[in-house]
Amino acid sequence: NAGVTQTPKFRILKIGQSMTLQCTQDMNHNYMYWYRQDPGMGLKLIYYSVGAGITDKGEVPNGYNVSRSTTEDFPLRLELAAPSQTSVYFCASIRGKNSGNTIYFGEGSWLTVV
Amino acid sequence: AQSVTQLGSHVSVSEGALVLLRCNYSSSVPPYLFWYVQYPNQGLQLLLKYTTGATLVKGINGFEAEFKKSETSFHLTKPSAHMSDAAEYFCAVSDTGNQFYFGTGTSLTVIP
Numbered sequence A: 001n002a003g004v005t006q007t008p009k010f011r012i013l014k015i016g017q018s019m020t021l022q023c024t025q026d027m028n029h030n031y032m033y034w035y036r037q038d039p040g041m042g043l044k045l046i047y048y049s050v051g052a053g054i055t056d057k058g059e060v061p062n063g064y065n066v067s068r069s070t071t072e073d074f075p076l077r078l079e080l081a082a083p084s085q086t087s088v089y090f091c092a093s094i095r096g097k098n099s100g101n102t103i104y105f106g107e108g109s110w111l112t113v114v
Numbered sequence B: 001a002q003s004v005t006q007l008g009s010h011v012s013v014s015e016g017a018l019v020l021l022r023c024n025y026s027s028s029v030p031p032y033l034f035w036y037v038q039y040p041n042q043g044l045q046l047l048l049k050y051t052t053g054a055t056l057v058k059g060i061n062g063f064e065a066e067f068k069k070s071e072t073s074f075h076l077t078k079p080s081a082h083m084s085d086a087a088e089y090f091c092a093v094s095d096t097g098n099q100f101y102f103g104t105g106t107s108l109t110v111i112p
Helices: none
Strands: A004-007 A010-013 A017-023 A031-038 A040-051 A054-057 A064-066 A076-079 A087-094 A109-113 B003-005 B010-014 B020-021 B024-026 B033-036 B044-049 B056-058 B064-068 B074-076 B087-094 B100-102 B104-111
Touching: A004 A087, A010 A087, A017 A087, A031 B033, A040 A064, A076 A109, A076 B010, B003 B087, B003 B100, B010 B020, B024 B074, B033 B064, B033 B074, B044 B056, B044 B064, B074 B087
Parallel strands: A010 A109, B010 B104
Antiparallel strands: A004 A017, A017 A076, A031 A040, A031 A087, A040 A054, A064 A076, A087 A109, B003 B024, B020 B074, B033 B044, B033 B087, B056 B064, B064 B074, B087 B100, B087 B104
């Protein structure tokens, strides 16, 4: 059971470049999330989706875009990369809006913008 | 609004000693509480969670946590630390079941 799969694992971008972080889950989960993790800051929610075709902003959405064309996939797009976007990115998912859902995480994508 | 405070960004214990990682939360409704562990260069893995029922929750690898409503706390403990417990630990709270709020993490070092 693959769970939540993210690619790439590591990437170096130049300032102003664009890229897409891929995320797919095979658990038929409705809710998917993108978080960024910065040292000493915990996890901050970038965007989330409650189902195919529906996305919404989280706490730190500026500089990012998402789409959810299928239940399985939730890519995160970085347009015009900036050094402030150097971070570790985690995709996550839960089954649905039921109390006590466990949130499942991918293994992370380490992004450096230089 | 919900929030999570983890006291102590770094905790060091000797191998075999008690592990105590502190977590306090704020929530306007009965919360669902979680502890996650993150090993270097990996994602977060669930250690344990509290939803309803018994307030003492047992998780994997010998960890447990107790939900204390009066103290708004959900501290993580393990009676005897092992070298393999060295990792980053995150406390999280959820009220609606689909939004999660994470603490800033506690890095646990185990000294041989």
